[in-house]
Amino acid sequence: MAKLFEIRDIVFSPGGGKRQVRVSGTLDEGSFMGVRGPSGSGKTTLLRVLARLRGAGEGQALLEGRGWSEFTPVEWRRKVHYMSQKPVIFDGTVGQNLRMPFGLAAVHGDTAFDGSRVSAYLERLYLSESILEQDARTLSGGEAARIALIRAIIVAPRVLLLDEPLAALDLRAASAVTDLVCEWACEEPGRGVVIVSHAGDIAALPGISYVETGVEEGGSK
Amino acid sequence: MNNGIIPISDVQLALSVSLVLVAGGISALLRLGLLNSLLWGTVRTFVQLTFVGYILKYVFAANNLWIIAGLIVVMCFIAARASVKRTPNVPNYPVTLAFWSILASTVLVGFVVVRIIINPEPWYSARIVIPVFGMILGNSMNGIALSLDRLYGEVRSRADEIESLLAFGATPWEAVRDCVREAVRSGMTPTINSLMVVGLVSLPGMMTGQILSGADPHEAVRYQIVVMLMIAAAVALGCLLLVGLSYKRMFTPDGALKAEVSSSKK
Structure with a gap:
């Protein structure tokens, strides 16, 4: 499998403290990379650094061999999408929330909203079609998490950075989400997933490799 | 000859202090802790306005374009400084940005009013320019x-939403557009409210002043209409300029939300 994404010697300070973490790793097409480390070790920070929502002290990430400095921040985030642990819901209906990214120039220019795809994903995640008309602020935590995931994958990023996507889900929904993300990553070439997860068994995900945030630069844990 | 103005003697002026004593008495009775501020405010009002009276007398007599321009720049700077001090959500905001926004909006609108609408002889007549610019500044500052x-x-408060938009590939402008809209709306609301109730609930200070000084009420009303509209234009322009200059300061060169305004400081 071709190499899709590489973390090359990225150094950052979780929480802005003195502790520095150095991370390297590679992600192949259609594969998963798990981020491991104890609480507070910087797993979320790493994902935010990879999405260029936060600066790194050193190093860079590469997408298909091109360093992030070769992309504008907007181009990079369009291709390397970060989904936060707490699902972000905007005012309006669920349908409007799902269409929201398509109002952005960067998304509107290269991807069209596909209603039939959304319907299929809703069904896969045990959500009824009528939820599209529901006020998004009334969603439960688990529903919001699934809607946020659908919104993240329908904009077709190349690399999906998922922060605890299963945390708010029951076993059945978690299993459906895992299956859907696996299928999404494998159905087209040039896709991959970096995932932080305590829940579920991510060891079974296809081609899983790991990076550690629990190791400080210099080697001490 | 006093052009219809009823002069206020020193004794009468001193008598007006008794009005503050009423407010001070209430403050003391209810233990509002405002007595010192009230007294200090009264002293400042006397000193500042007397001082300004002398300056205006000199400026009006000189009626020199450069002196007037210099005075306006100083007034803009003081207004900019006062406005950034009134923003508890914005620590250490640079006065220069507020200054340029206030200066640009005030000069643009003030020039149109003085040069095109009122058009005195000479056009920079201090008697017209200083009060007009002063009224614009007083309102722009609050806006x-x-x-x-x-x-x-x-x-x-919406940092999560903004970061989510950025994560989808939004530009900083796309990500904060709604916040900018709210900010400009907030700055303009008092001005729009005053446009709605002027003459019904409140008689504006300038019009009242003109009527007190013996001017024809119809003339005073015409002036007041010009003043109200120029204030609305200047406040809108000033808010838009400052917010437009400010939103980029919240982002890093990479277009990410800075840690001090971000929801996640990790």
């Missing part, structure tokens, strides 16, 4: 302070 404070408050 931009409200806008700036609201902008930072909105961005902080």
Whole structure:
């Protein structure tokens, strides 16, 4: 499998403290990379650094061999999408929330909203079609998490950075989400997933490799 | 000859202090802790206005374009400084940005009013220019302070949404557009409210002043209409300029939300 994404010697300070973490790793097409480390070790920070929502002290990430400095921040985030642990819901209906990214120039220019795809994903995640008309602020935590995931994958990023996507889900929904993300990553070439997860068994995900945030630069844990 | 103005003697002026004593008495009775501020405010009002009276007398007599321009620049700087101090959500905001926004909006609108609408002889007549610019500044100052404070408050409270938009590939402008809209709306609301109730609930100070000094009420009303509209234009322009200059300061060169306004400081 071709190499899709590489973390090359990225150094950052979780929480802005003195502790520095150095991370390297590679992600192949259609594969998963798990981020491991104890609480507070910087797993979320790493994902935010990879999405260029936060600066790194050193190093860079590469997408298909091109360093992030070769992309504008907007181009990079369009291709390397970060989904936060707490699902972000905007005012309006669920349908409007799902269409929201398509109002952005960067998304509107290269991807069209596909209603039939959304319907299929809703069904896969045990959500009824009528939820599209529901006020998004009334969603439960688990529903919001699934809607946020659908919104993240329908904009077709190349690399999906998922922060605890299963945390708010029951076993059945978690299993459906895992299956859907696996299928999404494998159905087209040039896709991959970096995932932080305590829940579920991510060891079974296809081609899983790991990076550690629990190791400080210099080697001490 | 006093052009219809009923002069106020020193004794009468001193008598007006008794009005503050009423407010001070209430403050003391209810233990509001405002007595010292009231007294200090009264002293400052006397000193500042007397001082300004002397300056205006000199400026009006000189009627020199450069002296007037210099005075306006100083007034803009003081207004900019006062407005950034009134923004609890915005620590250490640079006065220069507020200054340029206030200066640009005030000069643009003030020039149109003085040169095109009122058109005195000479056009920079200090008797017209100073009060007109003063009224614009007084209102712009409040407007931009409200806008700036609201902008930072909105961005902080909606940081999750903004970062989510950025993560989808939004530009900083796309990500904060709604916050900017709210900020400008907030800055303009008092001005729009005053447009709605002027003459019904309140008689504006300038019009009242003209009537007190013996002017024809119809003439005073015409002036007041011009003043109200120029204030609306200047406040809108000032808010828009300042918010437009400010939102980019909340982002890093990479277009990410800075840690001080971000929801996640990790």
